[in-house]
Amino acid sequence: MARRAVLVVCDSLRRDLITPDVAPVLAGLMADACSFRAFRGVFPSTTRTSSASIATGCLPGTHGLLGNTMALDEGGGLVCRSVGDPDFRDRMRRATGGTLRVPTLAQRLADRGGAVILSNVSPGAAYFHDPDGWGWVYHRAGSYGPGLVPETGERHLAIRIGAEGDRTMTRRFCGEVLRERRPAVATLWLSEPDHTGHGEPLGSPAHRAAIRAADDRVGEVLATVADLEREGDDVLFVACSDHGMETTRRTVDATGRLVAAGLKAAPDSSELVLAPNGTGAVLYAAPEARERRDAIRRFLEGEDWVGRVFDGPELASLGLPVDGAVLMALTTRADRSPNAHGVPGHADIVADPESSKSYDGFGQHGGLGIHEQSPFLVVRGGGFAAARATAIPASLIDIAPTVLRHLGLAADGMDGRPLPMEPPPMTSA
Ligand SMILES: [Zn+2]
Incomplete structure (x- = not known):
């Protein structure tokens, strides 16, 4: 039985906005799978930092990527740089001698089934999931395989940010990545509801439609995962967001x-x-x-x-x-x-x-507000309890060690810990 992990990130989706009318698939997972109701992000609660923390199982102070922007001294004194700029990786190498200071899942799995990510958020967030090119990163600004060799032509992910691009990306993820390539870890990072949430009021019809679209994408991945399980795969399925939002x-x-x-x-x-x-x-x-x-x-x-x-x-x-x-x-x-x-x-x-x-x-988002620090996390399969909601502490940095445990690998050098598969249920007041 092949052990695999499938991760779907719905960028910026607040836990309290997952309701059966707007997000029926995720609301169903919150009820039927193992739901971590005290799940938190990192600080700064920005997508690029969060991407590095999910990939490394480490806090920003350990992996070294300290925000969507951070100051670097490349020899001429401290200057604030956007991590999203295409040349940031090179600037970081010049200033610090490298990129992330700890290995990513892609590096740890390079010879053990590999890691593939399809991401429709900012280039910096996509690339800092695997900045040195151990696995495959597909992004509209440029797609790369091992050794940062460009994936060109039909192999490139030529989509636009937003719900429609997320839909095209998910179709490819379910078909080519999950059914055909079958890497040890496959990650799908949706741009919604983050993309719409930054440009429309939270809870507005447009924002709710963006949540619904992300929920539909989770449903498509879940259906594919169910097919893989019927064919004999042992799939750890993780759906989460990286942070929430405040108005x-x-x-x-x-x-x-x-x-x-x-x-x-x-x-x-x-x-x-x-x-x-x-x-x-x-x-x-x-x-x-x-x-x-x-x-x-x-x-x-x-x-x-x-x-x-x-x-x-x-x-x-x-x-x-x-x-x-x-x-x-x-x-x-x-x-x-x-x-x-x-x-x-x-x-x-x-x-x-x-x-x-x-x-x-x-x-x-970016700080420690209650709602931006209330992302959601549900885990299904891989031995996790079903129909369980728990209030034990859990963090973005616990995802990578949980994935490695499922794959039978050590999670040495991580700040996070594997999540308990039978966490204590929440006591109803
Ligand atoms: Zn984000």
């Missing part, structure tokens, strides 16, 4: 605030660099600016858009490095107030000077 209350020029307060020399100065990550931010400091730490913390804690500030050992509790250039991290202020569609949760976001898009009134 953006307002956008704050955090870097400008630091400059105006005399704590940073200029918007583009390199001694202190703020890397915006939606509802979170990470501050990096060169040695000469590290003595400003207490003053910066006092300033931030007096700002009405700041929720919590973390520095020193608190960074480790967030899963961030306590050495290197990271000085401090913050989450913006979040509350539980509902938007016009009755979806609770608002938060301020930190402006990204590189992006002209406005998120005000739409979904965003």
Whole structure:
């Protein structure tokens, strides 16, 4: 009996928005499979960081990818860079000597059945699932096989972001990848409902339609998995999201605030660099600016858009490095107030000077708000209890070790732990 793992990520889908009317397949899985109701993301709760954490089973401080944007010193001082840019991998190699500091599932499985991912989110999120090309990554910006050899022509995944591209990608995933190629781990990373959630109000008809579309895709994969099981495969099926979303209350020029307060020399100065990550931010400091730490913390804690500030050992509790250039991290202020569609949760976001898009009134994430930290996780097959809902702690970083256990492989060097197959059921109050 062939042991395989199939993972489907519905980007940004909040656990509380999975209801039988909007997402019947996922609501059914939440009832019939093993559902981890206390599942959490990482910090920053951005897709690129989350992709690396799912792939490595490690926290950002361990794997080294610290957000959708992060500061790098390539020799000319600290500069904030977008992880989404096509040249970011090369910049990271120049600045740090490599990409992720720990192996991915694709590397661990290179000689043990291999890993294939089809992803329709940002290029950076797709490529940081397997940045050094141990397996196969298919993405609309460029598809690559082992050794980062391009997959061209018909082999390339020529789709567009959004529900229609997700549909084309899923058809190929179910047919070519699951039925024909049969890798040890196959991952499908849908762009919805994230893509629509960033441009429409949460809970609006368009957002609910995007959730429904993602739910339909999960249903297609589930039907294929059921066929594989009938043919004798032992499939560990995991469906999850990488984070949720909060509704953006307002956008704050955090870097400008630091400059105006005399704590940073200029918007583009390199001694202190703020890397915006939606509802979170990470501050990096060169040695000469590290003595400003207490003053910066006092300033931030007096700002009405700041929720919590973390520095020193608190960074480790967030899963961030306590050495290197990271000085401090913050989450913006979040509350539980509902938007016009009755979806609770608002938060301020930190402006990204590189992006002209406005998120005000739409979904965003990156910090530690209740709803952005409430993604969903259901596990089916592989010996996991059925019809079980549990409130035990679970995290994105537990997925990789759970997959390796199913495949009979060691999960050494991971921050995460394999999820219990018989977790204690939730007690009803
Ligand atoms: Zn995401």
